[in-house]
Amino acid sequence: MKKIGVIFLLLGLYATYSCWVYTAGTSCNIVMTEAAKEGKLLWQINNCQSCHQLYGLGGYMGPDLTLITTTKRGGEKYTKGMLLNGGTRMPNFHFSPDEADAIIAYLSYVGNTAITITK
Amino acid sequence: MRQHTIAYRFIVLGFACLLLSITFGLTASLQYLFPHFLNEQFSFQNTRPVHVFLAVNWIFTCVTGIVYRYIPDVAGRTLYSRKLARVHFLLQSLTIFIAVSGFCMGYFSGREYLEFPPWVSSLIIVYWLLFAINFLMTIRPRLASTPVYIWSWCTGLLFFFITMIEAHLWLLPYFNENIIRDLTVQWKANGSMVGAWNMLIYGTAMYAMEQITGDKKMGHRKISFAFYFLGLSNLMFNWGHHTYIVPANPIVKQVAYIISMTELVLLANILWQWKNSYKKSGNTSYPLAYRFFKVADT
Numbered sequence: 001m002k003k004i005g006v007i008f009l010l011l012g013l014y015a016t017y018s019c020w021v022y023t024a025g026t027s028c029n030i031v032m033t034e035a036a037k038e039g040k041l042l043w044q045i046n047n048c049q050s051c052h053q054l055y056g057l058g059g060y061m062g063p064d065l066t067l068i069t070t071t072k073r074g075g076e077k078y079t080k081g082m083l084l085n086g087g088t089r090m091p092n093f094h095f096s097p098d099e100a101d102a103i104i105a106y107l108s109y110v111g112n113t114a115i116t117i118t119k
Numbered sequence: 120m121r122q123h124t125i126a127y128r129f130i131v132l133g134f135a136c137l138l139l140s141i142t143f144g145l146t147a148s149l150q151y152l153f154p155h156f157l158n159e160q161f162s163f164q165n166t167r168p169v170h171v172f173l174a175v176n177w178i179f180t181c182v183t184g185i186v187y188r189y190i191p192d193v194a195g196r197t198l199y200s201r202k203l204a205r206v207h208f209l210l211q212s213l214t215i216f217i218a219v220s221g222f223c224m225g226y227f228s229g230r231e232y233l234e235f236p237p238w239v240s241s242l243i244i245v246y247w248l249l250f251a252i253n254f255l256m257t258i259r260p261r262l263a264s265t266p267v268y269i270w271s272w273c274t275g276l277l278f279f280f281i282t283m284i285e286a287h288l289w290l291l292p293y294f295n296e297n298i299i300r301d302l303t304v305q306w307k308a309n310g311s312m313v314g315a316w317n318m319l320i321y322g323t324a325m326y327a328m329e330q331i332t333g334d335k336k337m338g339h340r341k342i343s344f345a346f347y348f349l350g351l352s353n354l355m356f357n358w359g360h361h362t363y364i365v366p367a368n369p370i371v372k373q374v375a376y377i378i379s380m381t382e383l384v385l386l387a388n389i390l391w392q393w394k395n396s397y398k399k400s401g402n403t404s405y406p407l408a409y410r411f412f413k414v415a416d417t
Contacts, residue, residue, distance in 0.1 A: 001263075003270075006348055014355040017374070018285075021307060025368040026300035037296065044229025050164045055302050055365045057231050061151060061163050089154040091162045110298050114366060 030113050032106075039106025042099055051090070054110055062090060069104055070111035076104050122197065125204040129184030132212060133177050139219075140173035161223070168234040169222045175232070176215055182319045183211075183250060186272060189326060190257045193269070199256035203249050210246040214239060232309055233286055240287060244280065251276045266338025267347050268329070271322030274351060278315035282308045303367045310358025314350075321350060346388075349381055 032040070043049070051061035058064075068074035083100040086092035095103070147166040150156050157166075191198050198204060218235040221227075227234050254276060260269050286308035288294045294301050329337045337343060359375025 003344060007351075010348070010351055010355060017356065018307075021303060021367075021371065022288075022294075022300070025371055026297065026303045027368075028297050028299045032296045032298070040295070045227060047164045047168065047225075047227035047229050047234060049229060049231050050167045050227075050234070054298070056361075057302055057305065059163075059167055061167075091158050091164070113298055 028113055030109065030116060032109050035102050035105035036109040037106075039102035039104070039109075042095075042103050043106055046093055048103075055114075065107055065110075066114055067111050069108045070115055076108070079104055079107065122191070122201075123188050125198075125201060125208060126184045126188035128208055129180055129187060129211075132208070132215075133181035133184060136173045136180055136215065137177040140170055140177055143170040143173065146170075165222055165225065168227065169219055171232060172218055172222065172234070173215075179316050179319070180211065182316070182323060185323050186254065186319065189323075190254060193326065194258050196257065199253050203253050207246045207249040207253070210242060210249070214242045214246065217242070230286070230289065231305065237287055237290060240283060244283060247276070247279055247283075251280075264339075266325075266329075267340075267343040268322040268325040268338055270344075270347055271318045271325065271350075274347075274354075275315045275318030275322065278311060278318065278354060282312035282315055286312065299365060299367055302365050303362055303371065306361040306365070307358050310361055311354055314354030314357070318350065318354065321347075342388075346385070349384060352381065353378060 049058035051059045053059070053064040054066050056064065065074075069076050069079055080097075080100050082090060083093070083095050083103055084097065143166050146157070146161075147163055147170050150158070150163045150166060187198070187204060218239050221235055221239070226236055228236050233240070254272065258269055258272075260273065285304065288304055288308075289301055294304055325338060325343065329335065356374055356378040359371045360379055362375070363372055
């Protein structure tokens with residue numbers, strides 16, 4: 001019976017901790033705009049995370065893009081150029097200018113969450 | 120032999136996944152070295168998910184085959200339903216075919232490690248349910264007298280369902296529209312899902328050890344259960360160390376750090392067991408190395 005007790009105790013702790021992670025543990029004040037939502041969808045259906053990381057999650061073929069639009073190393077113009085033309089390692093995905101803008105809106109949203117919280 | 124045919128089919132399927140995974144992995148690594156190699160026809164964006172999906176499938180398809188092979192021996196009765204196992208095999212083979220074909224044609228969910236479209240997950244849930252039914256109906260575990268490896272297998276089966284559902288919470292706007300929540304929960308689900316597979320592997324390893332040593336009490340010892348609960352705690356709470364750079368609440372990182380440290384208990388136990396076995400063997404060939412280990416223990 002002790003074993004069952006330990007199992008239920010652990011399951012209870014796991015459920016409580018999960019609820020906390022889903023709510024207070026991951027709250028964020030920055031709102032995702034409609035353009036950013038569209039950009040996120042494009043990011044996912046084109047499997048961008050296969051090569052790029054956001055906050056360290058993703059592949060290593062390309063650079064981490066968490067701060068790409070918000071730092072001097074990148075910026076919105078540079079990112080748009082890469083999205084519309086591809087690069088040495090990156091294939092040309094033939095995004096339209098609107099699609100490129102939506103992806104930039106998403107990456108800007110991601111970058112802002114990092115900057116705002118770490119300030 | 121005939122009664123184990125389905126188990127061997129799973130193992131053969133697992134090895135086929137391994138061979139294909141190596142092939143696609145090699146292609147992806149060539150693309151890493153030579154970025155223009157198949158860049159427009161079949162880019163890294165396609166080869167990587169195929170490689171990862173097949174590598175993951177090789178592990179848990181083989182473990183499934185091993186569990187199907189040995190559960191009749193453990194339970195002392197024949198498999199509950201061979202027909203159900205055959206349906207499971209067909210459904211799993213079909214899922215692998217659909218997911219890999221989808222990746223080749225460019226259908227993605229864009230989620231790390233689970234890059235197939237979300238509806239493919241429902242097929243996985245169905246065949247895992249068939250596996251769980253067959254397993255539980257064959258074993259019919261009695262909790263008071265059940266050895267630790269059956270606890271391990273049952274835990275792996277249950278947590279695969281929990282984590283698979285959790286990995287799809289992004290389909291809800293509440294999770295999808297907050298990148299901090301989305302990434303943290305994604306790491307949480309993926310990390311614990313690996314823990315669920317590990318539970319299946321630990322159970323298999325523990326069963327194999329019991330068979331090799333012939334010590335039937337091994338699966339019932341307090342120390343075996345202590346390590347099972349330690350493994351379960353790690354499955355539930357250890358995922359957070361992947362999220363050190365995600366700006367979630369610092370408590371997530373602190374919990375993960377504390378739980379990660381419990382793995383030192385495993386290391387200490389390995390050293391302790393090794394020291395005892397060395398003493399028993401009476402081997403005095405390496406006294407200096409032995410003294411170093413003794414000092415490390417202290």
